[in-house]
């Protein structure tokens with residue numbers, strides 16, 4: 001068995017082949033930064049249209065990067081775009097796409113049942129040493145990976161939107177994630193230019209765990225009539241140095257997304273006061289006022 005485990009490690013010294021499943025907002029960004037780091041990428045989506053859209057959004061995003069890097073050199077710009085795009089293959093077939101993967105990153109819809117189904121397919125088709133990860137924002141890894149046979153190679157890679165711009169990557173370990181897996185995920189993160197932080201499998205990890213309850217606390221302050229939304233936003237920008245106030249941030253993220261995250265946590269931890277829902281937020285979302293994307297949320301746009 002020594003020979004076998006030796007050859008297993010000999011197969012992969014580092015992550016070279018990355019399969020990203022889900023070609024939406026996050027998946028296309030993750031594919032882009034991976035390709036930009038010269039890794040081989042397969043980008044997978046069940047929807048052919050999403051793959052087409054991802055391809056063109058990645059292309060225009062790399063063009064912007066290339067223009068900044070090589071302002072006076074059109075040839076160098078073209079080369080960078082062609083090289084990066086050339087690293088990304090697309091597919092609608094999960095099984096085929098993960099066969100050769102060193103690392104699988106799941107970035108599909110935030111739905112526990114659909115994610116579980118996908119991970120069963122991935123584990124079935126991937127090599128035994130393939131790292132399997134999720135980009136979930138609000139679900140517990142323990143719940144998503146519940147049916148995995150080997151949980152030691154499963155962990156979280158939580159990127160931030162927009163992926164090519166945001167420097168942070170939260171690397172998440174649940175109780176069974178091995179040190180080897182965790183270290184390899186950190187190495188991957190560094191290889192794609194991110195600053196990594198480590199976090200356990202706790203709701204919201206670091207950033208969302210602090211940010212989402214903060215936003216709801218601002219809502220409670222406003223709902224009690226203690227201060228106006230506008231003044232709370234001004235106060236947090238000028239008094240705490242935040243680039244956006246909590247209501248501006250909520251409109252930017254999307255009030256439906258904020259509600260979805262908080263409802264999920266509240267259901268799981270009904271006695272946690274930091275996770276209690278907001279009547280004002282619920283009313284706005286019910287009325288279709290979901291923030292910037294709908295033209296109105298806390299503010300009108």
Ligand code: NAI
Nearest residue numbers: 022023024025026045046047050107108109110136137161
């Ligand atoms: P999105 O809606 O833009 O993209 C999801 C994609 O997954 C769609 O193209 C859809 O066709 C595809 N998909 C759905 N089910 C699939 C399946 N079974 N197999 C293959 N493809 C499938 O979603 P977004 O915003 O990119 O989010 C993806 C994940 O990333 C979620 O888990 C979310 O919580 C997480 N996340 C989102 C952030 C954000 O700011 N939007 C930030 C960090 C994480």
